[in-house]
Amino acid sequence: MRIGVITFPGSLDDVDAARAVRLAGGEAVALWHADDDLSGVDAVVLPGGFSYGDYLRAGAIAARAPLMRSVVDRAHAGLPVLGICNGFQVLCEAGLLPGALTRNGHLHFRNRDQALLVERADTAWTSAYTTGQRIVVPVKNGEGRYVAAPAELDRLEGEGRVVVRYADGNPNGSSRDIAGVTSADGRVVGLMPHPEHAVEDLTGPSVDGLGFFTSVLSSVVTA
C-alpha cells in the first residue's frame, strides 16, 4: 500500500509522517509539491510545517502548488487525503475541507500533549478508533483556531463532519473545540494535532496517533 507524503518548501513533519506510514505497515512515497502527478499512490498525507513561511495565509500558497491540482481532482474521486496541521490549513485553502484556520485566540504558539475525543470512527483515516475514544497526541500551532460562519458550523455539526474535538481544554480558541473535520464522503480528513508524533513510545506521549495510518491501509484495501 503506497501512501504519498507531499513535501512543500517549508514542510517540517514530512519525515515523521513518512515514518508513521511505515510503522503502520504502509510504503511511504515522497512526493514533491512542484510535480504534476501523484505517482499512482493510494492515499496522500499533507504534513505539518510552515509551507512558504505562512506567507499570505497559512497554507494559502501551498494550496495552489502544481501537485495540489492532482490532489484536488483525485480527492473528488475518493482518494484518501490526510492533512495534519499545516496540511489541514492547505486542505481548507484548497477548498477540500470547510472552514479556515486563523491566529490562535490568545496569540501564543501552543505546544503540548493534547487530549482529543474521536467523534467519527468511520472515516478513511479514523476507522481504527471507536466513537467517543479519548486519545492523546501532541498539538503545536500558532494559527490553529478553527473558524467558520455560525450557520456553517451548525451545518457541519448536523452532518457529523467533526472528526476530533479537543478535550480537557481548547489549545487555540477553535470554534466549538473543533480539532479536525472531514469531507462529506469521509475520505478527506484534516486536523491540527499531530498523530504522526504519537506513534512510538520512545518519542511520543502515546502511540494513539498510529490509528490514523493503520485506518487508511484498511480503507484502501476495502475501497
Add this chain to the structure above:
Amino acid sequence: MPRVVVDVVLKPEISDPQGQAVLGALGRLGHPGVTSVRQGKHFVLEVEGTPDAAELRQIAETLLANPVIEDVELHLPSD
C-alpha cells in the same frame, strides 16, 4: 504603470485577536477613545495596460483573500 490596491479584512463575525491586542495597547497608551481595531492586509499591484476589473476581482477573491473568513475591497485607479 497603473496601480491597483486591494484591502483585505477579516469578516465582522470572525474574531481578530491581533486587532484586540492593538486595541489593548492603545488603551494602555492613553487612547481610550479608540473602541475597536481590525487588522487587515493591504496589497498594491502594478498592472500592465488598462486593469481588467474582472480579472483583478478574481485575483483578489481567490488568492489575496480567503472568502471563508475575509472581505475584500478592490480599488482600481479610476476610483
